Amino acid sequence: MQSADPSWSDVDDYIVNHLIGEDPALDACLAANAAAGLPPIDVSITQGRMLELLARANRAENILEIGTLGGFSAISLARGLGHSGKLVTLELEPDYAAVARRNLDNAGQGEKVDILVGEALATLHGLVEQRRAPFDLVFVDADKQNYASYLDYALKLARPGALLIFDNVVREGRVLDPSSDDPKVPGTRKLYEMLKNHPQLDATAIQTVGAKKWDGFLMAVVREE
Numbered sequence: 001m002q003s004a005d006p007s008w009s010d011v012d013d014y015i016v017n018h019l020i021g022e023d024p025a026l027d028a029c030l031a032a033n034a035a036a037g038l039p040p041i042d043v044s045i046t047q048g049r050m051l052e053l054l055a056r057a058n059r060a061e062n063i064l065e066i067g068t069l070g071g072f073s074a075i076s077l078a079r080g081l082g083h084s085g086k087l088v089t090l091e092l093e094p095d096y097a098a099v100a101r102r103n104l105d106n107a108g109q110g111e112k113v114d115i116l117v118g119e120a121l122a123t124l125h126g127l128v129e130q131r132r133a134p135f136d137l138v139f140v141d142a143d144k145q146n147y148a149s150y151l152d153y154a155l156k157l158a159r160p161g162a163l164l165i166f167d168n169v170v171r172e173g174r175v176l177d178p179s180s181d182d183p184k185v186p187g188t189r190k191l192y193e194m195l196k197n198h199p200q201l202d203a204t205a206i207q208t209v210g211a212k213k214w215d216g217f218l219m220a221v222v223r224e225e
């Protein structure tokens with residue numbers, strides 16, 4: 001029955017019912033995350049499908065994710081990869097990485113995914129040193145304090161034309177407040193400052209509402225010339 005006062009979450013349910021449907025692997029992922037005590041800060045089901053479609057539309061064969069959590073977005077991104085595609089995902093917490101590994105395997109995506117455990121900045125430095133194949137898509141959904149550094153590394157690791165996506169760049173409007181008591185805000189504001197008239201990147205940010213309330217994604221594409 002239609003609610004008299006539909007909420008953002010009700011509309012997300014409607015979208016899921018019509019456009020996405022049942023997804024036992026993602027349901028199991030969320031249940032396993034909750035059972036293991038992971039914070040419920042995954043992207044939503046509709047956002048996960050968006051990540052999958054962006055990967056597919058960009059014919060992504062190599063994806064880098066910073067911030068694995070329990071692997072919900074990694075499952076989505078891996079589903080958007082081509083057959084021989086690979087996802088490298090970085091996670092600080094070994095316990096989270098273990099949950100993610102099981103969730104990815106359970107979703108039938110495990111073989112496409114390497115989970116690298118440790119401090120992301122050190123792992124990213126290693127990926128640059130190893131000249132790991134350039135990435136077609138980078139999804140950043142980790143500690144916001146380091147977003148500016150993650151952008152630096154994403155630029156070193158992405159190919160011309162690559163798509164860079166950052167989660168949580170609106171935070172219910174708190175991004176506007178330079179003196180916010182949310183410690184995550186200054187890091188996010190620094191990301192926007194870096195992208196102002198950036199010589200190599202064209203960017204936008206899209207505000208979102210839904211099951212994850214009011215937030216947004218910042219997207220940038222590396223210029224080809």
Ligand code: DHB
Binds near residue numbers: 043167
């Ligand atoms: C938080 C982090 C996220 O990546 C997210 O999507 C929502 C909240 C947080 O740290 O509070």
Ligand code: MG
Binds near residue numbers: 041042141142167168
């Ligand atoms: Mg997030």
